Amino acid sequence: MEHSPCNKVNQTRKAPHAAIGQVLIEALPYIRKFEGKTFVIKYGGAAMKDSCLKNIFAQNVTLLRKVGIRIVLVHGGGDAITKTAEKMGLTSRFLHGRRVTDKEMISVIQMTLAGKVNQDIVQLISEHGGKAVGVSGLDADTIKARPHPNAVTLGLVGDVEQINTSYIDLLCRTGLIPVIAPIGFDDNGNIYNINADDAASSIAIALKAEKLIYVSDVEGIHVGERILKTISKREAADFIEQGIISGGMIPKVLSAFKTLDSGVGKIHLIDGKATHSLLLEIFTHEGVGTQFIAEQESDHY
Numbered sequence: 001m002e003h004s005p006c007n008k009v010n011q012t013r014k015a016p017h018a019a020i021g022q023v024l025i026e027a028l029p030y031i032r033k034f035e036g037k038t039f040v041i042k043y044g045g046a047a048m049k050d051s052c053l054k055n056i057f058a059q060n061v062t063l064l065r066k067v068g069i070r071i072v073l074v075h076g077g078g079d080a081i082t083k084t085a086e087k088m089g090l091t092s093r094f095l096h097g098r099r100v101t102d103k104e105m106i107s108v109i110q111m112t113l114a115g116k117v118n119q120d121i122v123q124l125i126s127e128h129g130g131k132a133v134g135v136s137g138l139d140a141d142t143i144k145a146r147p148h149p150n151a152v153t154l155g156l157v158g159d160v161e162q163i164n165t166s167y168i169d170l171l172c173r174t175g176l177i178p179v180i181a182p183i184g185f186d187d188n189g190n191i192y193n194i195n196a197d198d199a200a201s202s203i204a205i206a207l208k209a210e211k212l213i214y215v216s217d218v219e220g221i222h223v224g225e226r227i228l229k230t231i232s233k234r235e236a237a238d239f240i241e242q243g244i245i246s247g248g249m250i251p252k253v254l255s256a257f258k259t260l261d262s263g264v265g266k267i268h269l270i271d272g273k274a275t276h277s278l279l280l281e282i283f284t285h286e287g288v289g290t291q292f293i294a295e296q297e298s299d300h301y
């Protein structure tokens with residue numbers, strides 16, 4: 001797949017009209033199939049940092065919504081949180097890919113994730129003619145949380161207890177794109193930091209989404225040099241145990257299989273650094289990145 005999307009050579013290269021027409025018309029069966037369906041997109045990694053990549057992502061999302069697919073975005077923002085925390089003299093620590101979160105850190109997360117990061121995405125989509133609405137998990141009781149089983153070590157890190165879909169549904173029904181910052185609340189007034197992959201998974205399950213797509217900063221799940229085209233639950237467990245899958249990929253993989261087990265049939269990890277990977281995944285036969293599947297048939301790149 002072509003990388004460096006902002007490279008001038010790529011931008012000026014022209015395909016013949018017939019070829020362009022052919023490519024566009026190939027999308028038609030997919031548009032017919034997915035019109036009115038819900039796709040949850042988890043947006044994270046490097047694609048969130050580079051301004052050109054962010055632009056392309058916002059264009060892709062806008063186009064998907066405009067052809068009638070209900071798009072729900074859930075975003076991460078680990079890097080932005082770490083930078084803001086640093087400025088405030090706070091050190092970031094992680095355990096198995098999850099951020100250790102105390103009271104000061106949760107304030108940074110609210111300010112950064114539900115504030116600047118969220119609104120930057122909303123604004124970018126609107127620049128391309130889409131209509132997005134920033135949603136914090138606290139808005140309209142969207143994400144109810146409970147302490148993570150490792151709360152003693154992780155602090156105010158939460159697991160999703162319940163997703164209230166009414167606000168998200170309302171936005172989708174009116175053609176808007178909800179852009180969700182993954183923070184949650186409980187009945188005791190606590191606010192929790194929720195891993196964006198977990199939040200995206202729970203939201204996809206609650207909405208009975210057609211697809212869940214994780215947009216990250218890797219081509220797919222790799223084992224050494226190899227990029228896996230598909231990965232099964234059993235393989236994933238082995239790779240985690242062997243340390244082949246580590247860090248932020250652990251919650252992603254675990255949440256992907258939870259989603260698959262709960263009936264969302266199509267779950268992909270794609271590369272936010274690759275040109276228009278989102279459109280290619282949705283509108284082409286081959287697909288891109290790694291698909292999470294129930295059982296393995298040894299089908300690797």
Ligand SMILES: Nc1ncnc2c1ncn2[C@@H]1O[C@H](COP(=O)(O)OP(=O)(O)OP(=O)(O)O)[C@@H](O)[C@H]1O
Binds near residue numbers: 197217248
């Ligand atoms: N086997 C693996 N294959 C691919 N990536 C892996 C693997 N094991 C660990 N990783 C790491 O997982 C990272 C992706 O998870 P990470 O949490 O950093 O990003 P994200 O979830 O896309 O973004 P955010 O956490 O900001 O929402 C990759 O950049 C890579 O370093």
Ligand SMILES: [Mg+2]
Binds near residue numbers: 044076197248249
């Ligand atoms: Mg992550």
